[in-house]
Amino acid sequence: MINNEKVGFYEVMRKWLQKGRLLSLIAMLAILLTGCGDPTLSTLVPQGDVADKQFQLMLISISIMILVLVVVFVLYFFVLIKFRKKAGDDSMPEQVEGNHMLEILWTAIPILLLIILAVPTVMRTFEFDADAKPSKNELSLKVTGHQYWWEFEYPKEELITSQELVLPVDTKVHVELTTADVIHSFWIPSLAGKTDTNPGDGSKNYMWFDTGSKEAVYKGKCAELCGASHALMDFKVKVVSKEEYKAWVSGFKKASASTGDADGQKVFEKNCLSCHAVGEKGGNTGPNLTGFGEKEKIAGIMDHSKANLKKWIKDPQEYKPGNEMPKLPLSDEEVDAVADYLMELKLQ
Amino acid sequence: MSTHASHKKRTGLMDWLTTVDHKKIGILYLLSGGFFFLIGGLEAILMRIQLIKPENDFVSAEMFNQLLTMHGTTMIFLAAMPIIFAFMNAIVPLQIGARDVAFPYVNAVGFWLFFFGGVLLNMSWFLGGAPDAGWTAYAPLSTVSAGHGVDFYVLGLQIAGAGTLAGGINFLVTIINMRAPGMTFMRMPLFTWASFVTSGLILFAFPALTVGFFLLMFERVFGAHFFNADMGGNVLIWEHIFWIFGHPEVYILILPAFGIISEIVSTFSKKRLFGYSAMVFATVLIGFLGFMVWVHHMFTVGLGAVANSIFAVATMAIAIPTGVKIFNWIFTMWGGQIRFTAPMLFAVGFIPTFVMGGVTGVMLSVPAADYQYHDSYFVVAHFHYVIVGGLVLGLFAGLYYWYPRMFNRVLNDTLGKWNFWLFFIGFHLTFFPQHWLGLMGMPRRVFTYMSGQQLDTSNFVSTIGALLMGAGTIVLFINIIISASKKNIASADPWDGRTLEWAMPVPTPEYNFAQTPLVRGLDALYVEKTAGNGKMTPAEPVGEIHMPNGSILPFIMSVGMFISGFGFIYANWYAAGGGLGIVLITMFLRSVIDDHGYHIHKEEVEADIKGGRA
Numbered sequence: 001m002i003n004n005e006k007v008g009f010y011e012v013m014r015k016w017l018q019k020g021r022l023l024s025l026i027a028m029l030a031i032l033l034t035g036c037g038d039p040t041l042s043t044l045v046p047q048g049d050v051a052d053k054q055f056q057l058m059l060i061s062i063s064i065m066i067l068v069l070v071v072v073f074v075l076y077f078f079v080l081i082k083f084r085k086k087a088g089d090d091s092m093p094e095q096v097e098g099n100h101m102l103e104i105l106w107t108a109i110p111i112l113l114l115i116i117l118a119v120p121t122v123m124r125t126f127e128f129d130a131d132a133k134p135s136k137n138e139l140s141l142k143v144t145g146h147q148y149w150w151e152f153e154y155p156k157e158e159l160i161t162s163q164e165l166v167l168p169v170d171t172k173v174h175v176e177l178t179t180a181d182v183i184h185s186f187w188i189p190s191l192a193g194k195t196d197t198n199p200g201d202g203s204k205n206y207m208w209f210d211t212g213s214k215e216a217v218y219k220g221k222c223a224e225l226c227g228a229s230h231a232l233m234d235f236k237v238k239v240v241s242k243e244e245y246k247a248w249v250s251g252f253k254k255a256s257a258s259t260g261d262a263d264g265q266k267v268f269e270k271n272c273l274s275c276h277a278v279g280e281k282g283g284n285t286g287p288n289l290t291g292f293g294e295k296e297k298i299a300g301i302m303d304h305s306k307a308n309l310k311k312w313i314k315d316p317q318e319y320k321p322g323n324e325m326p327k328l329p330l331s332d333e334e335v336d337a338v339a340d341y342l343m344e345l346k347l348q
Numbered sequence: 349m350s351t352h353a354s355h356k357k358r359t360g361l362m363d364w365l366t367t368v369d370h371k372k373i374g375i376l377y378l379l380s381g382g383f384f385f386l387i388g389g390l391e392a393i394l395m396r397i398q399l400i401k402p403e404n405d406f407v408s409a410e411m412f413n414q415l416l417t418m419h420g421t422t423m424i425f426l427a428a429m430p431i432i433f434a435f436m437n438a439i440v441p442l443q444i445g446a447r448d449v450a451f452p453y454v455n456a457v458g459f460w461l462f463f464f465g466g467v468l469l470n471m472s473w474f475l476g477g478a479p480d481a482g483w484t485a486y487a488p489l490s491t492v493s494a495g496h497g498v499d500f501y502v503l504g505l506q507i508a509g510a511g512t513l514a515g516g517i518n519f520l521v522t523i524i525n526m527r528a529p530g531m532t533f534m535r536m537p538l539f540t541w542a543s544f545v546t547s548g549l550i551l552f553a554f555p556a557l558t559v560g561f562f563l564l565m566f567e568r569v570f571g572a573h574f575f576n577a578d579m580g581g582n583v584l585i586w587e588h589i590f591w592i593f594g595h596p597e598v599y600i601l602i603l604p605a606f607g608i609i610s611e612i613v614s615t616f617s618k619k620r621l622f623g624y625s626a627m628v629f630a631t632v633l634i635g636f637l638g639f640m641v642w643v644h645h646m647f648t649v650g651l652g653a654v655a656n657s658i659f660a661v662a663t664m665a666i667a668i669p670t671g672v673k674i675f676n677w678i679f680t681m682w683g684g685q686i687r688f689t690a691p692m693l694f695a696v697g698f699i700p701t702f703v704m705g706g707v708t709g710v711m712l713s714v715p716a717a718d719y720q721y722h723d724s725y726f727v728v729a730h731f732h733y734v735i736v737g738g739l740v741l742g743l744f745a746g747l748y749y750w751y752p753r754m755f756n757r758v759l760n761d762t763l764g765k766w767n768f769w770l771f772f773i774g775f776h777l778t779f780f781p782q783h784w785l786g787l788m789g790m791p792r793r794v795f796t797y798m799s800g801q802q803l804d805t806s807n808f809v810s811t812i813g814a815l816l817m818g819a820g821t822i823v824l825f826i827n828i829i830i831s832a833s834k835k836n837i838a839s840a841d842p843w844d845g846r847t848l849e850w851a852m853p854v855p856t857p858e859y860n861f862a863q864t865p866l867v868r869g870l871d872a873l874y875v876e877k878t879a880g881n882g883k884m885t886p887a888e889p890v891g892e893i894h895m896p897n898g899s900i901l902p903f904i905m906s907v908g909m910f911i912s913g914f915g916f917i918y919a920n921w922y923a924a925g926g927g928l929g930i931v932l933i934t935m936f937l938r939s940v941i942d943d944h945g946y947h948i949h950k951e952e953v954e955a956d957i958k959g960g961r962a
Contacts, residue, residue: 033787036784036787036788037784037787037788037789037801037802037803038788038789038800038801038802038803041788041789041801041802042787042788042789042802043720043787043788043789044787044788051720053716054716054717054719054720057714057716057717058711058717058720058787061710061711061714061717062711064710065707065708065710065711068671068703068707069703069704069707072674072675072678072700072703073700073703075675075678076678076699076700079678079681079682079686080681080686080696083617083681083682083683083684083685083686084686084688085685085686085687089685091685092618092878093617093618093619093683093684093685094619094683095619095620096619096620096622096679096683097620097622097623097624098622098623098624098625098626098676099622099623099679102675102679103623103626103672103675103676106671106672106675107668107671107672110667110668110671111668114664114665114667114668114710117664117710117714118660118661118664121657121660121661121713121714121715121716121717122657122660122661124714124716124717125653125656125657125660125714125715125716126653126657127716128653128716128719129652129653129656130653177650181488181492182486182488182489182492183486183488183489183583185648185722185723187791189720189788189789190789192719193648193716193717193718193719193720193722194648194719194720194722194723195648195650195719196648196649196650198577198583198584198649198650199488199577199578199583200577200578200581200582200583202577202582203577203582203583203584203650204650205649205650206650219789219801221789221791222791223648223722223723223724223791223792224486224723225413225416225481225482225486225489225793226489227413227489228409228410228413228480228795229409230413230791230793230794230795231409231791231793231794231795231796231797232409232796234798301798321408321409321410322409322410
């Protein structure tokens, strides 16, 4: 279970704590906790630098807390067993007022433990806050939350996509967060903790994370109640090799709106284009559908198939209650055509 | 002075509608709080059934959001707070040797405002849908929420909140002014101390909420733009206002539970509280620090590393006085004679459960890690450990402990133990797996989750636990019904009590103490049991007792507020103005009607004493 990154983490812990016993406790915890949950979703299986440091903080705090729990529980059970009233014993116990030594002890020790916890806490809090704003040389992203989908803009690459973030491995990503409507919260548990998207330019947020060394598709979530379909506001983070990423960017920019399916395209341009963009053309109130044929999911939640796409187009409210997409008066043939068209939208 | 004193004796329903007696108001609080507790519990069970398996469709997304909002709001404002007020009313005046609270009339106003506020809020279920923006009602979700749900939330809680504020002020004045001779601050029982600090927190925290609700009401009803970013407003103002109230609220809830546990642990260990002055100091310190940590609810809002770090350290600091309390309880039991009665069982269950909620609280205070925990099921697990595992176990303990004093009957101890074990095991089954759910990436407030995310098993276990908790609560109600149907009048001092509320016969005379007692030390009754003749020494001769008259005005005033609330919700200015008119008229009547109360004559009191009724 323990890979090389984890061993590096133990080295750090060794320097910090210099305590063999606490170390083995943490090691045991790490083994117990790692591998808990879906490796593309669980905070206990961190995949990037930020998530890893957050996992370390969890381990440190859980270790200290388990220490506290053990002391309290041992005392507690000892007292409950030892001092239960025995039948026939009606003696009056000694009325103890208190004990200064003990009281100082259980004030001072917690203070000490909390100082041990506070140091890495403050360090990491500053570390994650520093240098989050968009950078000229590094990858920057603009994330906008919508009820109930995510818009991802790559300002330097000049492209806008939705629902699926494509990122190169081993890269620091600077993120600017905002919203088109209510507060959402942008969370990729495997890679980094969440940050809220606040309305208004004055309340813009910034964060950064590291994509990690693995090529994988991670699950992203909205973590702030944002309306009826809050639970369905999932997104994906595809971490790909640097070459693949470059190819994706250039493919995206060259993508055109025309495929073989001229009928479907016509229906799309007449009914959908005012909200959804494909390539250069189209509105921006709905998700950008460039390269839709290659997505992982439909509407962020349904498996990517033509059948599901048709279901979605026919009644978006059924699958994501309260979302902004209207139920259009399309005939079955039109739905079929537009679904064919969308499924064929691929990047070159 | 009061030569016009007159008294009309009322009976039946009219007696309950007009009462200003703290003991009866305590019962009213307990019954209505208990009723709302059942509703909130039902909402919880419906939510857990929806989440028993992935992609379930037991309730709709919209309905789920209403359930989660109403569950939180009901449990905090309409169940937990009123039940706390029930015990404060029933017990605090007795514990300090007073004949009533300082302002009996205001006490009745406070209760009826809470009651009608709660009823107003719950009317939303039948009138187009309950609020759906969470109990935190974050703007702009709350300002753009369609329908009238959030209007019911704002107006209902505004009215209930006014009642709470009145109650808080009343208890501050009562505890400062109405203590019996010898009952110095440092001789007050811990429950009275906790009630005192809690009332202080209410005094400073609730006005923030009142202001917040007015802003939200102006935004929704009158089209203001405090929280509208497009019009120059700022949504973070709401979050700050809400949590400046909301965090102290957490301590408003838990401190009385600390007080209850302190009383019970001490009584059933037959020992005085270990480190009494440290306990008092810890209570005050927790209350004080409670105002300086609200940003830990907002670590992911983007306030920056400096703010986050300061509030992180302040939050950690609260662990210290809380830890002091835990150790003091354990050492109160150390060397004692522990009797595991039903109330003690709940108190004993409280301690480790609360410690577990406390340690996850410290974990949450680490901002950099909280970015992962925040708004996930880990948080849900944490606050249910402190609120249910802490507060609710404390309230159950208090109910079993003080039931004989409040209702002159004893609850069955065996059923009480069944209640405890079902609820306790159910509780841990429900909420322990939720820690893992959160860490494994499940956000809170989700009406469903997709399969294939390894979240299914824990959710299933959690729902089973919730059903067990429901079963435990049903046992409690069976117990209450059984005790009500039997004529088992309780003894005056069934637990070998140490404090003043056990120093008079049952039923408690309406004037509480025939003669105000003289308090000679901490655990006043215990002092007399060991160093005196087992009875309180009177601090005054038998004399006339001045009592307040009941009044229907508090009820009518609250009905006026209720009507006015409806008026504002539906923007019907006649109803809004008319309701406020009723309120003003009752205030006017209260001011001009000269009511001096009445006297219980010396002969009656003497007869009561002779007959063992006082």
